Amino acid sequence: xxxxxxxxxxxxxxxxxxxxxxxxxxxxxxxxxxxxxxxxxxxxxxxxxxxxxxxxxxxxxxxxxxxxxxxxxxxxxxxxxxxxxxxxxxxxxxxxxxxxxxxxxxxxxxxxxxxxxxxxxxxxxxxxxxxxxxxxxxxxxxxxxxxxxxxxxxxxxxxxxxxxxxxxxxxxxxxxxxxxxxxxxxxxxxxxxxxxxxxxxxxxxxxxxxxxxxxxxxxxxxxxxxxxxxxxxxxxxxxxxxxxxxxxxxxxxxxxxxxxxxxxxxxxxxxxxxxxxxxxxxxxxxxxxxxxxxxxxxxxxxxxxxx
Amino acid sequence: xxxxxxxxxxxxxxxxxxxxxxxxxxxxxxxxxxxxxxxxxxxxxxxxxxxxxxxxxxxxxxxxxxxxxxxxxxxxxxxxxxxxxxxxxxxxxxxxxxxxxxxxxxxxxxxxxxxxxxxxxxxxxxxxxxxxxxxxxxxxxxxxxxxxxxxxxxxxxxxxxxxxxxxxxxxxxxxxxxxxxxxxxxxxxxxxxxxxxxxxxxxxxxxxxxxxxxxxxxxxxxxxxxxxxxxxxxxxxxxxxxxxxxxxxxxxxxxxxxxxxxxxxxxxxxxxxxxxxxxxxxxxxxxxxxxxxxxxxxxxxxxxxxxxxxxxxxxxxxxxxxxxxxxxxxxxxxxxxxxxxxxxxxxxxxxxxxxxxxxxxxxxxxxxxxxxxxxxxxxxxxxxxxxxxxxxxxxxxxxxxxxxxxxxxxxxxxxxxxxxxxxxxxxxxxxxxxxxxxxxxxxxxxxxxxxxxxxxxxxxxxxxxxxxx
Numbered sequence: 007x008x009x010x011x012x013x014x015x016x017x018x019x020x021x022x023x024x025x026x027x028x029x030x031x032x033x034x035x036x037x038x039x040x041x042x043x044x045x046x047x048x049x050x051x052x053x054x055x056x057x058x059x060x061x062x063x064x065x066x067x068x069x070x071x072x073x074x075x076x077x078x079x080x081x082x083x084x085x086x087x088x089x090x091x092x093x094x095x096x097x098x099x100x101x102x103x104x105x106x107x108x109x110x111x112x113x114x115x116x117x118x119x120x121x122x123x124x125x126x127x128x129x130x131x132x133x134x135x136x137x138x139x140x141x142x143x144x145x146x147x148x149x150x151x152x153x154x155x156x157x158x159x160x161x162x163x164x165x166x167x168x169x170x171x172x173x174x175x176x177x178x179x180x181x182x183x184x185x186x187x188x189x190x191x192x193x194x195x196x197x198x199x200x201x202x203x204x205x206x207x208x209x210x211x212x213x214x215x216x217x218x219x220x221x222x223x224x225x226x227x228x229x230x231x232x233x234x235x236x237x238x239x240x241x242x243x244x245x246x247x248x249x250x251x252x253x254x255x256x257x258x259x260x261x262x263x264x265x266x267x268x269x270x271x272x273x274x275x276x277x278x279x280x281x282x283x284x285x286x287x288x289x290x291x292x293x294x295x296x297x298x299x300x301x302x303x304x305x306x307x308x309x310x311x312x313x
Numbered sequence: 314x315x316x317x318x319x320x321x322x323x324x325x326x327x328x329x330x331x332x333x334x335x336x337x338x339x340x341x342x343x344x345x346x347x348x349x350x351x352x353x354x355x356x357x358x359x360x361x362x363x364x365x366x367x368x369x370x371x372x373x374x375x376x377x378x379x380x381x382x383x384x385x386x387x388x389x390x391x392x393x394x395x396x397x398x399x400x401x402x403x404x405x406x407x408x409x410x411x412x413x414x415x416x417x418x419x420x421x422x423x424x425x426x427x428x429x430x431x432x433x434x435x436x437x438x439x440x441x442x443x444x445x446x447x448x449x450x451x452x453x454x455x456x457x458x459x460x461x462x463x464x465x466x467x468x469x470x471x472x473x474x475x476x477x478x479x480x481x482x483x484x485x486x487x488x489x490x491x492x493x494x495x496x497x498x499x500x501x502x503x504x505x506x507x508x509x510x511x512x513x514x515x516x517x518x519x520x521x522x523x524x525x526x527x528x529x530x531x532x533x534x535x536x537x538x539x540x541x542x543x544x545x546x547x548x549x550x551x552x553x554x555x556x557x558x559x560x561x562x563x564x565x566x567x568x569x570x571x572x573x574x575x576x577x578x579x580x581x582x583x584x585x586x587x588x589x590x591x592x593x594x595x596x597x598x599x600x601x602x603x604x605x606x607x608x609x610x611x612x613x614x615x616x617x618x619x620x621x622x623x624x625x626x627x628x629x630x631x632x633x634x635x636x637x638x639x640x641x642x643x644x645x646x647x648x649x650x651x652x653x654x655x656x657x658x659x660x661x662x663x664x665x666x667x668x669x670x671x672x673x674x675x676x677x678x679x680x681x682x683x684x685x686x687x688x689x690x691x692x693x694x695x696x697x698x699x700x701x702x703x704x705x706x707x708x709x710x711x712x713x714x715x716x717x718x719x720x721x722x723x724x725x726x727x728x729x730x731x732x733x734x735x736x737x738x739x740x741x742x743x744x745x746x747x748x749x750x751x752x753x754x755x756x757x758x759x760x761x762x763x764x765x766x767x768x769x770x771x772x773x774x775x776x777x778x779x780x781x782x
Contacts, residue, residue: 062427065430065450148603166599168598169599171757253602256602274423274747276447
């Protein structure tokens with residue numbers, strides 16, 4: 007009996023079950039189930055709640071139209087958290103990317119220890135988002151922490167990192183920069199893709215190291231830079247752990263990052279509806295920022311097909 | 314062949330296990346024999362009903378069947394250790410009851426509770442403080458269990474029962490202990506700095522002067538942070554300390570609006586806090602964030618000479634400091650004027666409640682009754698949650714108190730004799746958390762010169778009155 011007659015013989019059900027589409031969907035089912043149950047439905051529910059005064063404590067949810075969104079404009083803490091989040095993103099993302107690129111560039115040299123170094127530098131990214139590291143960070147910068155102990159032993163004045171509203175956000179930025187590993191790995195992969203022939207040709211033409219970096223490496227790497235820029239910008243906008251564990255948003259809301267503010271509204275102040283409205287506002291802001299990056303990218307991202 | 318044998322072994326063992334289980338359940342322990350069959354039948358019936366109608370199967374608890382109770386509380390490590398020991402004692406006395414317990418810090422507890430409220434899965438037995446009004450829907454009142462004798466209140470005085478009743482007299486829970494607030498301090502540090510020791514009627518000015526002096530002389534904080542309690546110590550106490558006894562309160566008695574009209578009444582307190590932060594005698598926000606619970610308070614670490622306590626916390630820090638060779642003392646809250654109102658109130662520290670989501674309400678209520686009334690249990694708990702409401706327990710505990718506990722008992726004794734308004738309200742309305750966080754930020758803004766104390770007072774007043782709109 008050959009295969010074809012078997013299929014024909016067993017009718018439509020058999021054919022349906024063995025169809026590529028069916029098989030594919032069945033294998034994708036665990037993901038689809040998870041996505042619908044734990045992402046899509048909650049996302050739609052949060053959109054619904056953003057028009058209500060839903061509170062976790064009392065469980066009331068009355069429709070109040072756009073009042074939540076209108077209130078955002080009068081909320082002092084909201085305004086401050088937007089500014090602080092922008093400051094955080096604008097400083098931490100460029101710093102992190104340049105650091106990642108630098109390290110990736112240095113680690114392209116063919117030495118035997120490269121793999122070891124890469125793994126070492128990647129470690130912070132693995133543990134970086136964790137509460138444990140945030141607690142360590144808190145201790146390092148505390149009034150009697152390691153950094154102040156070093157400063158004192160060098161005869162420098164003590165710095166009150168988390169007590170000074172102007173300074174408090176920088177340890178958080180530093181922590182994010184320290185977790186440059188995942189961007190670094192992507193950069194390293196990108197650097198390997200650049201054809202060696204380009205460098206050889208440039209060398210024959212007498213280009214020095216800087217010229218080679220700015221004229222060959224950067225343009226050839228620009229699509230990867232775009233990818234990293236967008237991914238890191240989005241994750242920077244969503245930073246929560248550092249602010250929650252290290253500073254709790256203080257002093258005077260100087261580290262009140264947006265995600266922490268949303269969390270406070272939802273779980274501490276029991277204004278789930280308002281928090282949902284804030285999340286959706288953030289989605290709009292983040293989409294706008296991503297769109298701007300994409301739109302400007304055609305001016306600086308090198309595309310081989312076009313040239 | 315081999316396969317067959319394996320199956321055979323499996324089948325026999327399953328059969329044996331089934332038989333054993335059958336024997337076990339037919340020989341139900343501890344219940345009189347003639348009732349057992351009847352009750353077992355009943356329990357089966359109710360279990361069947363429960364499945365179809367989703368009704369709580371309370372009878373199953375009475376029939377001696379295994380009961381699993383979920384319980385949670387907040388507190389310090391000391392409380393966690395003691396509560397777990399008490400739970401284990403209960404489990405050994407009631408083998409049919411097993412506990413699944415969880416414990417948290419204060420903030421995390423309410424975060425978790427809120428998510429459980431939303432999913433209708435609140436722990437069978439849970440702890441609530443003065444913020445219970447927003448969880449009213451989830452509290453199953455104890456009145457029916459008091460009437461049926463499951464919960465024993467015979468040794469708890471009327472006034473102590475009242476601390477956990479609604480204004481209509483519904484018994485929401487049983488109080489874990491009676492409590493009031495005070496300032497714990499280290500007299501040794503006061504003397505080293507040459508600061509004036511606290512007295513029974515010291516004022517906020519005395520407090521500030523002593524704190525500043527200690528900072529100038531010793532280079533440590535005069536007073537440790539009050540953390541979030543600064544709102545209770547600052548607003549909820551500072552306002553009733555002014556005017557006639559009972560004339561003002563921060564929120565009005567039925568939590569429907571403000572209890573005072575003039576925001577300027579708050580300004581002196583905010584000014585004092587800001588001045589102290591600027592002077593270095595009170596921790597700024599960064600230092601405050603380092604204190605996460607009473608056990609690493611700056612008073613305990615020796616970086617401050619006094620701190621704010623709910624007096625049930627006093628024995629814990631007294632013991633820790635005693636190990637360091639220091640002896641702490643307890644003073645009343647400072648007043649606005651020497652001969653003015655004390656502003657202190659005697660209240661319930663927290664209570665244990667039965668949850669509306671519980672399927673074992675009766676077993677949960679029975680546990681709460683034991684937890685508050687049993688002497689062995691309270692010998693383990695050692696009044697860590699406040700002074701027990703049951704008079705027999707109180708008598709048993711005071712027979713062998715530690716030094717720290719003795720200071721606490723004496724203090725509460727003195728505080729309860731101070732003139733107090735006939736009615737007062739120590740509850741927090743839903744929304745107080747945000748007012749509190751903003752208030753702490755305004756103080757920092759006053760300290761950094763962004764706001765004046767009057768503006769900060771006005772903003773705090775506006776935030777608080779916005780709760781009721």
